Amino acid sequence: MSVTQETPTTSLTQTPMPGTAPVRPENPAKLSVDLFAISVVGLFLELLLIRWVTTEIRIFAYLQNTVLVVCFLGLGMGCWDSRKKFSLRDLLVPLVIFAGLLALPPSRNYLGNSITDLLSGASGHEIWDPTQMSGLQRVIGGAIGLALTFGMMFLLWATFVPVGRMLGSSLNKHPNTLWAYSVNVAGSLVGIWLFVGCSALGLPPVAWFIVFVAGAMFFLGQGGKSKLVDLGLLAVILGFGALAGYEPGWGETRWSPYQKLSIYDTSRPKEATTIWGKIGGERRPATVANFGTHMIGVNNVGYQATVDHRPGAIPTNDPEKYPPDQLGYSQYDVPPKLHPNPRKTLVVGAGSGNDVAGMLRNGAQSVIAVEIDPEIIAFGRQLHPEKPYDDPRVTVVNDDARSYFATTTEKFDVIAFGLLDSHTTTAMTNARLDHYVYTLESLRAAKSLLNPGGIIVLSFEAQKPFMLTRMSGALESVFGREPLVFRVPQNGYGWGGVIFVAGDQDASRVQIAADPKLDKLVKQWQANLPEKLSESPELATDDWPYIYLEGRRIPMLYLLLAGSLLALFAVGVRSLKLPQIVRGWDKTQTHFFLLGAAFMLLEVQNISKAAVVLGNTWNVNAVIISGILLMILAANALSAVAQRVPTWPFYFALIGSCLGLYYLDLATFGFLPYRQKAAVVGLLTSLPMLFSGVIFIRSFANVQRKDAALGANLFGSLAGALIQSVTFVTGIKALLLIVAGFYLGAILLKPRSVAKSAMV
Numbered sequence: 037m038s039v040t041q042e043t044p045t046t047s048l049t050q051t052p053m054p055g056t057a058p059v060r061p062e063n064p065a066k067l068s069v070d071l072f073a074i075s076v077v078g079l080f081l082e083l084l085l086i087r088w089v090t091t092e093i094r095i096f097a098y099l100q101n102t103v104l105v106v107c108f109l110g111l112g113m114g115c116w117d118s119r120k121k122f123s124l125r126d127l128l129v130p131l132v133i134f135a136g137l138l139a140l141p142p143s144r145n146y147l148g149n150s151i152t153d154l155l156s157g158a159s160g161h162e163i164w165d166p167t168q169m170s171g172l173q174r175v176i177g178g179a180i181g182l183a184l185t186f187g188m189m190f191l192l193w194a195t196f197v198p199v200g201r202m203l204g205s206s207l208n209k210h211p212n213t214l215w216a217y218s219v220n221v222a223g224s225l226v227g228i229w230l231f232v233g234c235s236a237l238g239l240p241p242v243a244w245f246i247v248f249v250a251g252a253m254f255f256l257g258q259g260g261k262s263k264l265v266d267l268g269l270l271a272v273i274l275g276f277g278a279l280a281g282y283e284p285g286w287g288e289t290r291w292s293p294y295q296k297l298s299i300y301d302t303s304r305p306k307e308a309t310t311i312w313g314k315i316g317g318e319r320r321p322a323t324v325a326n327f328g329t330h331m332i333g334v335n336n337v338g339y340q341a342t343v344d345h346r347p348g349a350i351p352t353n354d355p356e357k358y359p360p361d362q363l364g365y366s367q368y369d370v371p372p373k374l375h376p377n378p379r380k381t382l383v384v385g386a387g388s389g390n391d392v393a394g395m396l397r398n399g400a401q402s403v404i405a406v407e408i409d410p411e412i413i414a415f416g417r418q419l420h421p422e423k424p425y426d427d428p429r430v431t432v433v434n435d436d437a438r439s440y441f442a443t444t445t446e447k448f449d450v451i452a453f454g455l456l457d458s459h460t461t462t463a464m465t466n467a468r469l470d471h472y473v474y475t476l477e478s479l480r481a482a483k484s485l486l487n488p489g490g491i492i493v494l495s496f497e498a499q500k501p502f503m504l505t506r507m508s509g510a511l512e513s514v515f516g517r518e519p520l521v522f523r524v525p526q527n528g529y530g531w532g533g534v535i536f537v538a539g540d541q542d543a544s545r546v547q548i549a550a551d552p553k554l555d556k557l558v559k560q561w562q563a564n565l566p567e568k569l570s571e572s573p574e575l576a577t578d579d580w581p582y583i584y585l586e587g588r589r590i591p592m593l594y595l596l597l598a599g600s601l602l603a604l605f606a607v608g609v610r611s612l613k614l615p616q617i618v619r620g621w622d623k624t625q626t627h628f629f630l631l632g633a634a635f636m637l638l639e640v641q642n643i644s645k646a647a648v649v650l651g652n653t654w655n656v657n658a659v660i661i662s663g664i665l666l667m668i669l670a671a672n673a674l675s676a677v678a679q680r681v682p683t684w685p686f687y688f689a690l691i692g693s694c695l696g697l698y699y700l701d702l703a704t705f706g707f708l709p710y711r712q713k714a715a716v717v718g719l720l721t722s723l724p725m726l727f728s729g730v731i732f733i734r735s736f737a738n739v740q741r742k743d744a745a746l747g748a749n750l751f752g753s754l755a756g757a758l759i760q761s762v763t764f765v766t767g768i769k770a771l772l773l774i775v776a777g778f779y780l781g782a783i784l785l786k787p788r789s790v791a792k793s794a795m796v
Contacts, residue, residue, distance in 0.1 A: 114200020632752025
């Protein structure tokens with residue numbers, strides 16, 4: 037059923053390009069099948085590459101949107117180029133090259149380290165350890181890093197141009213726009229859940245590529261190419277997929293829903309040192325080779341180790357690595373020692389179990405261990421020599437720390453924050469997994485879980501003075517008193533880091549004074565602290581959670597990558613010979629561009645709000661994104677049954693719901709049981725999606741060139757993904773005002789034909 041039967045006005049974007057034949061009617065059933073298949077394969081491939089690239093090239097773990105927007109750029113330009121025949125070969129050739137570069141260990145290690153080190157050093161966006169580069173080195177290194185990044189981006193772009201061709205062509209030729217778009221959305225939903233299933237099962241890259249190859253078989257030989265050659269290219273991709281899971285020198289590698297985890301037995305010190313040197317960048321302390329019993333690497337970086345502190349396990353013949361005066365006083369032993377009776381304790385960011393083992397060694401009768409990554413928990417159960425997760429006093433909870441704070445009814449004597457150091461952002465947002473754990477709202481929630489006389493002991497790798505000052509200021513704001521702070525050095529006992537103690541400090545100081553050994557150590561550790569800033573930087577909140585950013589500014593790295601995307605767009609226009617499309621941009625395309633940008637920013641808002649209220653877990657993100665697609669399908673159904681309702685009430689409801697969400701703090705629903713809370717949050721955040729979906733499909737059904745309109749919409753989504761970087765300055769909530777502004781612009785700039793259709 038068509039939304040409207042009015043004839044749209046003619047524009048450059050709606051007429052056939054010179055030299056092309058008129059669009060011929062095709063079998064609607066075949067078009068629907070093609071559209072569904074390419075939607076499934078394209079969305080699955082997009083998620084596959086986002087996950088793979090952000091795993092192997094460390095800096096993109098913090099910049100997932102870069103891969104996303106490159107995919108959108110390819111899809112959008114492919115829609116513009118949809119009069120050219122789709123060929124699976126056009127997709128497979130750049131994908132084979134890209135997969136080879138990222139799968140073969142030598143090139144994978146080179147690209148992963150080089151791009152990360154050069155871009156982070158040039159932009160001042162250091163990930164862990166500062167990269168010491170002079171001004172000239174930063175310029176040259178940045179240019180090389182951007183060139184390598186541009187090459188990778190070009191291959192990604194070239195992979196998705198054919199997908200866009202098929203999408204644009206199928207939508208353009210289909211006689212029933214509403215049905216075709218619904219098929220596209222349904223296929224995308226299936227693609228998402230296929231990859232979600234792979235992630236939930238912890239499947240390695242070769243399994244991802246098996247799913248992709250199975251879907252791609254549907255398009256063998258299309259475009260007049262040889263099926264045999266296409267099969268050969270798919271076989272090569274499968275081979276590279278098998279290599280992608282191979283880590284030379286490491287033992288076992290697992291792919292959790294969040295990251296790649298690799299295990300190394302540190303009883304092989306020579307090889308361990310070599311591996312650390314390859315993957316650790318500037319962070320190569322000699323003690324790491326024998327640190328703990330097993331090293332756990334995350335996304336090619338040493339992340340944590342299982343440490344054995346049982347009586348007799350600590351060597352006594354290496355006083356430099358294991359200072360005798362710290363025996364029994366590791367960073368994992370200190371938190372319970374700061375409380376006179378740590379009967380009930382909570383560890384968030386429990387990792388493989390070091391902090392939990394420390395609680396048990398020091399008298400805790402009950403320990404709740406919260407860890408977001410199920411595979412890290414599994415490694416802890418399997419490898420930790422003290423077996424803390426098998427102790428009957430321990431309850432292991434696989435959840436996000438923030439979610440646990442909101443849902444538990446327990447009270448604790450000691451709450452310990454482990455060394456939470458996320459190596460990835462959340463889906464489609466600028467926030468890392470650990471950002472919302474350290475906001476003022478999160479610390480207040482943790483404080484509410486303390487028993488009278490309870491304490492919070494927070495470990496954090498505050499490598500820069502502003503990080504130390506910010507964390508100290510946040511705890512002072514929540515507890516009304518400056519925290520006790522000291523820095524534990526890294527040695528054989530543990531990773532080290534800055535420890536902040538808040539809560540009943542008087543009792544903690546009494547505990548320290550009563551233990552001469554601990555008192556001496558704390559005084560030594562306080563002398564190791566970096567100097568605090570004279571002025572406190574802005575404290576992190578749920579609206580501005582960027583704990584690693586010194587102030588409200590857009591990091592230079594984001595600007596450099598935006599410039600690279602503009603260059604890629606220019607190269608794409610020339611290579612696809614699309615200047616007539618660019619010159620012919622009109623109000624119709626502007627209308628769809630604004631709708632796409634607003635929709636992407638709404639999606640970012642939904643995920644951010646859900647992360648605060650429901651937790652920052654992978655399954656919450658998957659459900660929220662799936663819910664958005666389901667809401668689009670609901671909008672399509674509503675459009676079909678409400679054709680006589682004019683469009684202006686939907687615009688009014690859309691902008692009103694955006695402004696309503698701006699003033700409504702969804703965290704106030706945190707007290708509800710999880711299912712009720714999820715339903716309320718899901719409904720409120722999805723309402724704008726319903727109204728925007730109705731507006732989009734009505735406009736989309738009224739244009740003749742669906743491919744040009746979809747291309748403009750995808751470019752709008754790309755722009756929205758880039759525009760969300762303003763949250764570094766404005767905060768996240770302000771995006772809703774930008775969204776409302778974009779939708780107002782879409783109303784004002786809609787072409788006459790769209791305006792007429794709104795009244796049908």
